[in-house]
Amino acid sequence: MGELPSVIITLLKLPKMKISPMFNFYGSLIPSRITISTCYIAGLLLVSSCKNDPNAAIQEEQLSNFDKSAPQVQIVALEQQVFDKQLISNGKIESRQKSELRFEINGQIATINVRNGQRVIKGQLLAQLDNAIQINAVDKAQIQLDKAKAQFEEDKINYGASMSGLDNIPDEVLKNLKLRSGMQEAANALNEAKLQLRQTYVRAPFSGLVANLETRAGDYITSADAFCTLVEQQNLDVVFAVLEAEFNFVSIGQAINVVPFSDDQATYTGLITSVNPLVDGNGLITIRAAIKDAGNRLYDGMNAKVFINQPLDNVFVVPKEALVLRSNREVVFVYENGSAKWNYVDVIAENNSHYALKPGSLKVGDSIIVSGNLNLAHDARVEGVFNSN
Numbered sequence: 001m002g003e004l005p006s007v008i009i010t011l012l013k014l015p016k017m018k019i020s021p022m023f024n025f026y027g028s029l030i031p032s033r034i035t036i037s038t039c040y041i042a043g044l045l046l047v048s049s050c051k052n053d054p055n056a057a058i059q060e061e062q063l064s065n066f067d068k069s070a071p072q073v074q075i076v077a078l079e080q081q082v083f084d085k086q087l088i089s090n091g092k093i094e095s096r097q098k099s100e101l102r103f104e105i106n107g108q109i110a111t112i113n114v115r116n117g118q119r120v121i122k123g124q125l126l127a128q129l130d131n132a133i134q135i136n137a138v139d140k141a142q143i144q145l146d147k148a149k150a151q152f153e154e155d156k157i158n159y160g161a162s163m164s165g166l167d168n169i170p171d172e173v174l175k176n177l178k179l180r181s182g183m184q185e186a187a188n189a190l191n192e193a194k195l196q197l198r199q200t201y202v203r204a205p206f207s208g209l210v211a212n213l214e215t216r217a218g219d220y221i222t223s224a225d226a227f228c229t230l231v232e233q234q235n236l237d238v239v240f241a242v243l244e245a246e247f248n249f250v251s252i253g254q255a256i257n258v259v260p261f262s263d264d265q266a267t268y269t270g271l272i273t274s275v276n277p278l279v280d281g282n283g284l285i286t287i288r289a290a291i292k293d294a295g296n297r298l299y300d301g302m303n304a305k306v307f308i309n310q311p312l313d314n315v316f317v318v319p320k321e322a323l324v325l326r327s328n329r330e331v332v333f334v335y336e337n338g339s340a341k342w343n344y345v346d347v348i349a350e351n352n353s354h355y356a357l358k359p360g361s362l363k364v365g366d367s368i369i370v371s372g373n374l375n376l377a378h379d380a381r382v383e384g385v386f387n388s389n
Contacts, residue, residue, distance in 0.1 A: 070338065070381040070382050070383045071372055071382055071383065072372070072382070072383045072384075072385055073335070073340070073369045073370075073371055073372040073373065073376075073382045073383065073384055073385070074369070074370050074371040074372070074384075074385055074386070074387040075335045075367040075368060075369055075370065075384045075385065075386055075387065076318075076319065076322075076367070076368050076370055076386070076387050077365055077366070077367060077368070077386075078316060078318065078362055078363070078364060078365060078366040078367075078368050079316075079317065079364060080314050080315065080316060080317075080364055081314075081315070081317050082311050082312065082313055082314075083311070083312045083315050083317050083348075083349065083351075083354065083356040084309040084310070084311055084312075084351055085309070085310040085311070085312050085348075085349040085350075085351065085356065086307050086308065086309055086310075086349075086350070086351035086352060087242065087246055087249050087250075087307075087308040087310070088305060088306070088307055088308075088352070089240040089241060089242055089305075089306045089308070090240065090303065090304075090305060090306070091238045091239055091240030091241075091258070091303070091304050091305075091306045092238070092239055092240075092301065092302070092303055092304070093236055093237070093238050093239075093258075093260070093291070093298055093299070093300060093301065093302040093303075093304055094236065094237050094238070094239055094300055094301075095208075095231045095232050095233065095235070095236055095237075095300040096232065096235045096236070096237055097206055097208065097230075097231070097232035097235065098229065098230070098231050098232065098300060099205060099206075099229070099230050100212075100226040100228075100229050101126065101202050101204075101205075101226065101227050101228050101229070101230055102202075102223055102224070102225065102226055102227055103129060103199065103200070103202055103221055103222075103223055103225075103227060104199035104223055105129070105196070105199045105200065105223060106220075106221070106222045106223060107129035107130060107131075107200060107220070107221065108129060108130045108218065108219070108220050108221075109127060109128075109129060109130075109215060109216070109217050109218060109219050109220075109221055110128050110129055110130045110131070110217065111127060111128055111217055112126070112127045112213075112215070112216070112217050113125055113126055113127060114126050114127070114210045114213065114228075115210065115213065116210055116211060116212070116213045116228075117209060117210065117211070118209070118210045119207070119208070119209055119210075120204045120207065120208065120209075120210060120230070121204065121207045122204055122205065122206050122207050123203055123204060124203060124204045125201060125202075125203055126202045126203060126204060126210070126227070126228065127201075127202045127227060128200055128201045128202070129200040129201075129221075130200075131197055131200035131201075134193070134196045134197040134199075134200055135197060137193040137196060137197070138190065138193040138194055138196075138197050140193070141186065141189045141190035141192070141193040141194075142190055144182075144186040144189060144190075145183065145186035145187055145189070145190050147182075147186070148181050148182040148183035148184075148185070148186040148187075149181075149183055149186075151181035151182065151183070152177055152178055152181035152183045154181075155177045155180060155181055156169065156174070156177060159173065159177065202227055202228075204230060205230070206230065206232060207232065208230045208231050208232040208233060209230070209231050209232075209233050210228050210229075210230060211228065211229040211230070211231050211300075212226070212228055212229040213227070213228040214228075215227060215228075231299075231300050233294070233296065233298075233299070233300075234294065235290075235294075236290075236291045236294040236298055236300070237273070237288050237289060237290055237291065238256075238258050238270060238288075238289050238291055238304055238306055239286060239287070239288050240286075240287055240289075240306045241280075241284035241285060241286050241287065242284065242285055242287060242308075243283055243284060243285075244279050244283050244284070244285055247285055249308060249310060250272060250275065250287055250308055251272065251275075252272055252273070252274070252275065253271055253272060254271070254272045254308065254309075254310075255269065255270070255271060255309060256269070256270045256271070256272060256289050256306055256307060256308050256309070257269060257270075257306070257307040257309070258270055258289075258291055258304050258305070258306055258307075259304060259305045259307070260297075260298060260302050260303070260304045261302070261303045261304060261305070262302060263297070266297065268291050268292065268293070268294060268298070269291075269292050269293075270289040270290055270291040270292055271289060271290055271292070272287060272288070272289045272308075273288055273289055273290050274287070274288045275287055275288075276288075289306070307351075307352070309351075312348065312349060312356055315348060315356040315357065316356065316357040316358075316359065316362055317354050317355070317356055317357075318332060318354065318355055318357060318368055318370075319353065319354055319355075319370050320350070320353060320354060320355060321370045321371060321373075322355075322368050322369065322370045322373070323345070323347070323355055324373055324374060324376075326342065329344055330344065330345050330346070330347060331343065331344060331345065332345050332357075332362065332368060332369075333368070333369040333373045333376055334362070334366045334367060334368060334369070335367040335368075335369055335382065335384040336367070338381055338382065338383070338384075339379050339380065339381060339382065340369060340373070340376045340377075340378070340379070340380045340381075340382050341378065341379065342376075342378045343360070343361045343362060344360075344361070345357045345358070345360060345361075345362065346358040346360065367384060367386075369382070369384070370387060371387075
């Protein structure tokens with residue numbers, strides 16, 4: 001600490017003073033000989049040590065500088081522009097072509113040629129039943145038809161001989177000869193047998209993806225059981241509902257954006273194609289919209305958010321970060337000459353990122369504070385930096 005100051009040395013030489021005896025709480029005598037000089041010395045040493053401590057001066061300077069510094073905030077220039085008023089609803093994606101495929105007759109599954117998720121083309125054979133009986137029935141019917149045709153030809157020859165030529169047989173006579181020979185009946189029996197054989201096959205009625213295939217070869221299946229589901233993936237709709245109070249917000253041909261829950265970074269566009277003219281028990285109206293360029297990332301049954309846009313012209317638009325609440329009122333801070341000035345505003349509409357404001361105290365070109373404004377007060381000193389985004 002160095003040598004003691006002369007003031008302290010002088011105090012050490014002062015005479016000692018007696019102080020009246022004092023007693024503590026328990027009645028014991030507290031030593032009474034204390035020196036005022038000792039108290040002076042202790043106080044002066046404390047003051048001297050604080051003044052000679054360089055760290056204390058640095059801390060004091062830092063606190064002083066901290067009090068003088070202003071927080072930095074980001075600002076954007078206010079503009080009048082077109083604002084997309086937005087209505088948000090939850091919807092479900094549906095394929096325009098979706099069908100449960102069934103065998104038309106009961107039987108045991110012989111072969112399955114596809115799997116879940118496989119893409120098939122129209123007319124492709126998906127599976128077949130054990131059809132040995134149906135094939136035999138077709139063969140028998142074909143034989144009966146051949147016999148009937150032979151009998152018919154024989155009857156024509158016999159009749160034609162008496163008429164001097166086959167070309168001269170009247171049409172009505174030919175019809176009667178076919179009936180007598182059984183050829184027409186045999187032809188009908190063959191067609192029926194072929195129909196029974198076709199019913200042992202399941203073919204794709206359109207191109208799409210195979211889904212819900214749960215049966216295996218060897219399983220017995222009836223005509224009431226679904227073999228699989230075929231879904232067309234390219235042409236998809238999104239079905240959603242709006243409140244009846246929001247009905248005037250939507251119209252046929254209106255543009256929408258679709259964001260699937262599975263990938264919130266992907267956005268698909270679409271157009272409203274139909275509005276169900278009935279209100280359900282919950283006060284909702286069902287809307288259907290066609291999705292453009294769905295690609296291969298969307299599937300029937302997926303959940304998605306639907307954004308319906310309605311443009312508003314020439315309104316003040318600010319980012320949602322710019323608006324804060326003060327005394328339960330909406331406030332936007334404007335940067336003016338190094339200070340934050342709050343302005344009460346009225347919101348017309350909002351979307352997922354911005355607010356549209358009514359004309360009021362704000363004007364075009366105002367510097368709107370969009371960060372660091374949660375705890376700002378009116379006329380607070382700030383440093384404004386334009387937002388590069």
